[in-house]
Amino acid sequence: MLDNAALLIKDQQLSDNHWQLIDKEQVIDLSSVADSDHIILPFAHWQENQPMVLGKANIGLWLDSDESAEPLASVCHDVPLIAINFPVFSDGRGYSYARTLRDHFAYRGEIRAIGDVLPDQMYFYQRCGFNSFLLRSDVNPETAINCLNDFSLSYQAGSDQRTPIFHQR
Amino acid sequence: MYQYDHYDRQVIKERVDQYRNQTQRFLAGEISEAEFLPLRLQNGLYVQRLAPMLRVAVPYGLYNTAQMRKLAAITRDYDKGYIHVSTRQNFQLNWPRLEDVPDILDELASVDMHAVQTSGNCIRNTTTDQYAGVAVDEIEDPRPWCELIRQWSTFHPEFALLPRKFKIAVCATEEDRAAFKFHDIGVELIHNDAGETAFNIHVGGGLGRTPVISQLIKPNLAWPHLITYLEAVLRVYNQLGRRDNKYKARIKILVKAMGAEAFAARVDQEWQFIKDNDNTLNIEAVDRVKAFFIPHDYQSVDDQVSNERLQSQRLESTAFNRWLDKNVQPHKQPGYAIVNLALKPTGIAPGDISDYQMEAIADLADRFSGGLLRNTHHQNIVLADVKKDDLFELWQCCESLAIATPNLGYLSDPxxxxxxxxxxxxxxxxxxxxxxxxxxxxxxxxxxxxxxxxxxxxxxxxxxxxxxxxxxxxxxxxxxxxxxxxxxxxxxxxxxxxxxxxxxxxxxxxxxxxxxxxxxxxxxxxxxxxxxxxxxxxxxxxxxxxxxxxxx
CATH class of the missing domain: 3.30.413.10 (Sulfite Reductase Hemoprotein, domain 1)
Structure with missing residues (x-):
C-alpha cells in the first residue's frame, strides 16, 4: 500500500521526504502530533477533523483515485500539501484532480503523486500541476528526472507555464 | 495538406527518442510488461497472435507520395512487403520486430509521420470524410479543424490514461461519410445564422459491445471554443467514466447512465472554468492551418468537352464504363473527378496492398492527382483531384495494378x-x-x-x-x-x-x-x-x- 520508504523527487530534484503518509485504516491521535511531525491524512479523516487541521503547516491530506478535488474549492489554500493517490498507474483520474486544484482553485501548495507512480508518466503529471513524486525505492532517480523533460514543447496549455505551440508560431 | 514546421518536427523527434529509451529499458528489464503496455500501445504497437502489429497514424486519412514511398520501403526493410489500410484511415504493418520499432519510427519521422496515439486508452486519430475539400455537398473543408484537434490531443498530459480509447470524427457534409454518430465525439460542422463556422457537438456514440448512436449535447458552439469544449467533455469523462469494467468504460455508457442532459450540464459547468483560457482558438491560428488546405491548382477545363470525350471512351470499353460509373465520384471543380482505387480484389485480404502496388500508386498520384492520397474507412484509397481527361489513362494503369475492380459500395467491397x-x-x-x-x-x-x-x-x-x-x-x-x-x-x-x-x-x-x-x-x-x-x-x-x- 503506501510506501513511506519511497524515493521523493520534488521540484525536479531528488529530495528528502519529511512527510509521513497515513493509511486509511491507521488510527491517529491528532492531539499528539508535534509541530515537528509532518503528516498526510486520508481525505475522509482530514475532513472529519477539519476545524483542528485546517491551516496547519504540518498537516496535509491525500485524495484517493475515487475522491475528486471538488470539495476542496474553498479550503485548499489552507492546506500545505495535497497528495493524489494512483492505486494503479493506469487509473488516470488523478491527472484531472490536480488540474482542478491548480486551474480552477488556483492552489499554490505542493501537489504530490503517490501510489503506483512511474517515471514514464512524470512528464504528464508535471504538466497537470504535480510538483512532487513519491516513486518506488527501486526506481533510478536519474531516469525519473530525465523523464520530466521528455518534451521541450507542448501543443496545448496545461497547468504548467507552457504556452501552446499555436501561440508561439 | 498540412506541412510540419520545426515545432512539429521537434515534438515528433523527441517522441522517437523517448520511445527508443523506453524500449531499451524494457528490453533491459527495467520496465515491466504491464508498465510497458501503454507506452508501446501509444506508439501504435500491439502484440498480436503471431507477431507485433504497428499502426501508423494517417491524420484524417491524408498523406503524400513521399510518405507512401517511405512506407513501401519500410514494409520491405522491416516487414513482409505489404501493408493494411485500416477502418480508421490508418496503415498497419503486420510483422515488425519489437526491437526494430524505434528505428521504424525514426524512418517515419523523416517523412513527418508517426504512430502516436494510434492505440491505447487515449484520444485516437481524428477522422473525417475521405472526400474532404472536393466534395460537392460540403459546407466547409473539415480538415483544418481535424488538424487543430490533432495538435491539441497530441500528448495531452491529462488524457493519456482515460478509462478507455476515445475517438473523434468531424463531418462537414450533407451526406455523412465519417460515421460521426458512431464516435465518442462527433463534431458536426455547420454555418450559423450569421454565416460563421460553428459546431454541433454529439457525444456518446460508438460500436463495440454496446452500439449506440450519439446525442447532441451542444448545438451551435462558436469555433473559437472548439478545443476548450472538447477538453471539458474529456475532463468530465476522465473523472466519471467507469474504470471497473472495460466493457462499460466508453463514454457512451457514462452518457447513458447520467442522461444526455445531465452530462451536458456537467460539461458546461466544467467549461465555464476554462472557456477563454490559452487553448481558445484565434483567427491567426485557424487561418494558418487553413492555408495548408487551399484547393489544388486546378486548370481551367471545358467540362462539356471532357464529358463528351468520356462518353465516347465509355463506348470503347465496357470495363471502363463500369469503373467510371462505380468507382469515380463527382468533384466540385468542373472538369475534375474523384477516383477510388479499389483494394478488395478477391483472394487478397481487404485493404491489403503490396510494396510494389504502393509505389505504383504513389506514381499515379504524382502523375494524376497532385501528389496526394487519402485512405478511406471503407479501406480503399482515393485520388481526389483527377482531371476527367486523364481518367481513361488512369483506369488502364489501375487495371494493370489490380486496383480497378468496379465494385465500390457493392457487396464484394466489404x-x-x-x-x-x-x-x-x-x-x-x-x-x-x-x-x-x-x-x-x-x-x-x-x-x-x-x-x-x-x-x-x-x-x-x-x-x-x-x-x-x-x-x-x-x-x-x-x-x-x-x-x-x-x-x-x-x-x-x-x-x-x-x-x-x-x-x-x-x-x-x-x-x-x-x-x-x-x-x-x-x-x-x-x-x-x-x-x-x-x-x-x-x-x-x-x-x-x-x-x-x-x-x-
Missing part, C-alpha cells in the same frame, strides 16, 4: 477487420469470410442489380469491421472453441444512422455464402422498383428474412 488470422483479440477469422462472399458473388451484373449494399465483417465484439452498421453485418463468435458467425441486418452508417438487428442463431463459416444468398433472394423478391436493400429492410423489418433463412 469492410473487414484483420480478424483471427492476425489479431489476438479475435474470436474468429474474418478475411476468409470476405473471400467466400466475394467468390460466391463475382457476377458484376448481379451485384449491380442488387444495388449498393454495405457488408461489414468483424472477427469479434470490438467491432473493428463495424458490423453493427453494415446493411449486412457479420460478427465472428466463439462457441466452445469453434468459430461461428452471427448475422445482423439493417445497420446504416449514414445520417439516417441505425444499428443492425441480429437475424438469429449463428452459422458456421461454410454456411455463410448460402445464408447471404437467401437474404438477397428475399430482398430481390420483395423489393419495389429501384428500392435499395436498406429501404426494403426498413419497410419489411427482419421477419421475412428470418423466416426464409431459417426455414428447413
Amino acid at each position: 469492410i473487414c477487420c484483420p480478424g483471427g488470422d492476425y489479431c489476438a483479440l479475435a474470436n474468429a477469422k474474418s478475411i476468409p469470410i470476405a473471400e467466400a462472399v466475394q467468390r460466391q458473388f463475382d457476377d458484376l451484373d448481379y451485384l449491380y442489380d442488387l444495388g449498393p449494399i454495405d457488408l461489414n465483417i468483424s472477427g469479434c465484439m470490438n467491432a473493428c469491421g463495424h458490423h453493427h452498421v453494415g446493411h449486412i453485418g457479420i460478427l465472428g463468435v466463439d462457441k466452445k472453441g469453434k468459430e461461428f458467425y452471427q448475422i445482423s441486418l439493417g445497420g446504416n452508417m449514414s445520417r439516417e444512422a441505425s444499428i443492425g438487428k441480429i437475424l438469429g442463431p449463428s452459422f458456421s463459416s461454410e454456411e455463410i455464402p448460402e445464408v447471404i444468398q437467401k437474404i438477397l433472394d428475399v430482398y430481390v423478391n420483395k423489393r419495389t422498383d429501384e428500392e435499395p436493400f436498406i429501404d426494403t429492410y426498413r419497410r419489411l423489418g427482419i421477419a421475412p428474412f428470418k423466416e426464409y433463412v431459417y426455414a428447413g
Whole structure:
C-alpha cells in the first residue's frame, strides 16, 4: 500500500521526504502530533477533523483515485500539501484532480503523486500541476528526472507555464 | 495538406527518442510488461497472435507520395512487403520486430509521420470524410479543424490514461461519410445564422459491445471554443467514466447512465472554468492551418468537352464504363473527378496492398492527382483531384495494378477487420469470410442489380469491421472453441444512422455464402422498383428474412 520508504523527487530534484503518509485504516491521535511531525491524512479523516487541521503547516491530506478535488474549492489554500493517490498507474483520474486544484482553485501548495507512480508518466503529471513524486525505492532517480523533460514543447496549455505551440508560431 | 514546421518536427523527434529509451529499458528489464503496455500501445504497437502489429497514424486519412514511398520501403526493410489500410484511415504493418520499432519510427519521422496515439486508452486519430475539400455537398473543408484537434490531443498530459480509447470524427457534409454518430465525439460542422463556422457537438456514440448512436449535447458552439469544449467533455469523462469494467468504460455508457442532459450540464459547468483560457482558438491560428488546405491548382477545363470525350471512351470499353460509373465520384471543380482505387480484389485480404502496388500508386498520384492520397474507412484509397481527361489513362494503369475492380459500395467491397488470422483479440477469422462472399458473388451484373449494399465483417465484439452498421453485418463468435458467425441486418452508417438487428442463431463459416444468398433472394423478391436493400429492410423489418433463412 503506501510506501513511506519511497524515493521523493520534488521540484525536479531528488529530495528528502519529511512527510509521513497515513493509511486509511491507521488510527491517529491528532492531539499528539508535534509541530515537528509532518503528516498526510486520508481525505475522509482530514475532513472529519477539519476545524483542528485546517491551516496547519504540518498537516496535509491525500485524495484517493475515487475522491475528486471538488470539495476542496474553498479550503485548499489552507492546506500545505495535497497528495493524489494512483492505486494503479493506469487509473488516470488523478491527472484531472490536480488540474482542478491548480486551474480552477488556483492552489499554490505542493501537489504530490503517490501510489503506483512511474517515471514514464512524470512528464504528464508535471504538466497537470504535480510538483512532487513519491516513486518506488527501486526506481533510478536519474531516469525519473530525465523523464520530466521528455518534451521541450507542448501543443496545448496545461497547468504548467507552457504556452501552446499555436501561440508561439 | 498540412506541412510540419520545426515545432512539429521537434515534438515528433523527441517522441522517437523517448520511445527508443523506453524500449531499451524494457528490453533491459527495467520496465515491466504491464508498465510497458501503454507506452508501446501509444506508439501504435500491439502484440498480436503471431507477431507485433504497428499502426501508423494517417491524420484524417491524408498523406503524400513521399510518405507512401517511405512506407513501401519500410514494409520491405522491416516487414513482409505489404501493408493494411485500416477502418480508421490508418496503415498497419503486420510483422515488425519489437526491437526494430524505434528505428521504424525514426524512418517515419523523416517523412513527418508517426504512430502516436494510434492505440491505447487515449484520444485516437481524428477522422473525417475521405472526400474532404472536393466534395460537392460540403459546407466547409473539415480538415483544418481535424488538424487543430490533432495538435491539441497530441500528448495531452491529462488524457493519456482515460478509462478507455476515445475517438473523434468531424463531418462537414450533407451526406455523412465519417460515421460521426458512431464516435465518442462527433463534431458536426455547420454555418450559423450569421454565416460563421460553428459546431454541433454529439457525444456518446460508438460500436463495440454496446452500439449506440450519439446525442447532441451542444448545438451551435462558436469555433473559437472548439478545443476548450472538447477538453471539458474529456475532463468530465476522465473523472466519471467507469474504470471497473472495460466493457462499460466508453463514454457512451457514462452518457447513458447520467442522461444526455445531465452530462451536458456537467460539461458546461466544467467549461465555464476554462472557456477563454490559452487553448481558445484565434483567427491567426485557424487561418494558418487553413492555408495548408487551399484547393489544388486546378486548370481551367471545358467540362462539356471532357464529358463528351468520356462518353465516347465509355463506348470503347465496357470495363471502363463500369469503373467510371462505380468507382469515380463527382468533384466540385468542373472538369475534375474523384477516383477510388479499389483494394478488395478477391483472394487478397481487404485493404491489403503490396510494396510494389504502393509505389505504383504513389506514381499515379504524382502523375494524376497532385501528389496526394487519402485512405478511406471503407479501406480503399482515393485520388481526389483527377482531371476527367486523364481518367481513361488512369483506369488502364489501375487495371494493370489490380486496383480497378468496379465494385465500390457493392457487396464484394466489404469492410473487414484483420480478424483471427492476425489479431489476438479475435474470436474468429474474418478475411476468409470476405473471400467466400466475394467468390460466391463475382457476377458484376448481379451485384449491380442488387444495388449498393454495405457488408461489414468483424472477427469479434470490438467491432473493428463495424458490423453493427453494415446493411449486412457479420460478427465472428466463439462457441466452445469453434468459430461461428452471427448475422445482423439493417445497420446504416449514414445520417439516417441505425444499428443492425441480429437475424438469429449463428452459422458456421461454410454456411455463410448460402445464408447471404437467401437474404438477397428475399430482398430481390420483395423489393419495389429501384428500392435499395436498406429501404426494403426498413419497410419489411427482419421477419421475412428470418423466416426464409431459417426455414428447413
